[in-house]
Amino acid sequence: MIHFPAQRRGPLSALSLRLAAALGLVLLTVAVVYLDRSGYRDVDENGLTLLDCFYYAVVTLSTTGYGDITPFAQSARLVNVLFITPARVIFLIILVGTTLEVLTEQYRTGRRLGRWRRTVKDHVIICGYGTKGRSAVSALLENGLDKSRIVVVERNGTALRQATSAGLVAIEGSATRSSVLEEAxxxxxxxxIIATDSDDASVLVALTTRQLTAGQVRIIAAVREAENAPLLRQSGAHHVIVSSATAGRLLGLSTSAPPLIDVVEDLLTPGQGMALAMRSAERHEVGKSPRELESLVIALVRRGKVVTLADRAGAVIETGDMLVHVRDDRPTANTTAS
Known part of the structure; x- marks a missing residue:
């Protein structure tokens, strides 16, 4: 099942609101008729009980009108003209409006689904919307990827609601199933991006993705244990990030070299000061040394491989190179630049 970002109140909410309005209108009509019950009579010329008032209100508002209870007093007839008749019209509008609301919502959802299926391309699929998945989405958005090009696959209902509330398209189901990935x-x-909560699930997702795409789609996965990283690479993952090992290294740095951990946190936290970024080499930069550029370049990506500045190949920028650099990510700097 595909869940789209919520743009308006859902059909169930609209139905509940209209049902409450209709019930309130019925109760108000009962109260008005009951207060003026002496002006009404039934076929037996008896007065109205509270149950008779409920019966008259429901029959009248639904336009059934059996005629067994009629207003004979001038005040009762005036109430029917000024209140009962407009209430009947409002009641019908509520009923018809509810039906139209549900049908329109279904039609709108169907059109939206069809348009999404026709246009979705070059998107990024996030398998798992836990802590790692949400952080991955944040990083993608910070680097300029539009929300419409991010699709979340998640089977947890709470995580699905969080994803749609964040403006993302979410698909309900397990990413280990080929039918779910096909839906995405x-x-x-x-x-x-595989960000599941278990290493065995990550391996199954990688295998399923590789089988469906024949290795044509880049797979990035996170694992908890380093011993599972080779297995994920064999399963088709192009890049594997070991979360436990990375956390351990940061813990070690915080003990042996505390300032380094502050630098790493600064680089990984958006809007704090420094941020890692990558861009294409411009024409006037080709042939120059990366160290001569105004931006702080720390590595080159050439034909899909990382070239460090310490390598001889990294001494000169070539056509087609991607520059990995450190940019100023402070909000004040961005505001000034804009």
Whole structure:
């Protein structure tokens, strides 16, 4: 099941609101008729009980009108003209409006789903919307990726609601199932980020993705234990990030070299000061040394491989190189630059 970002109140909420309005209108009509019950009579010329008032209100507002209870007093007839008749019209509008609301919402959702299926391409699939998945989405958005090009695959209901509330398209189901990944149009995807809560699930997702895409889609996965990283690479993952080992290294740095951990946190935290970024080399930069540029370049990406500045190949920028650099990510700097 595909869940789209909520743009308006859902059909169930609208139905509940209209049902409450209709019930309130019925109760108000009962109260008005009951207060003026002496002006009404039934076929037996008896007065109205409270149950008779409920019966008259429901029959009248629903336009059934059996005629067994009629207003004979001038005040009762005036109430029917000024209140009962407008209430009947409002009641019908509520009923018809509810039906139209539900049908329109279903039609709108169907059109939205069809349009999404036709246009989704070069998107990024996030398998798992836990802490790692949400952080991955934040990083993608910070680097300029539009929300419409991010698809979340998650089976947890709470995480699904969080994803749609964040403006993302979410697909309900397990990413280990090929049918779910097919629903996410994995063959047209640019990349698949595996951020599940277990290493065995990550391996199954990687295997399923590789089988469906024949290795044409980049797979990035996170694992808890370093011993599972080779297995994930064999399963088709192009990049594997070991969360436990990375956390351990940061803990070690915080003990042996405390300032380094502050630098790493600064680089990984958006809007704090420094941030890692990558851009294409411009024409006037080709042939120059990366160290001569105004921005702080720390590495080159050439034909898909990372070239460090310490390598001889990294001494000169070539056509087609991607520059990995450190940018100023402070909000004040960004505001000034804009």
């Amino acid at each position: 149009h994995v063959r047209n995807a640019k990349a698949v």
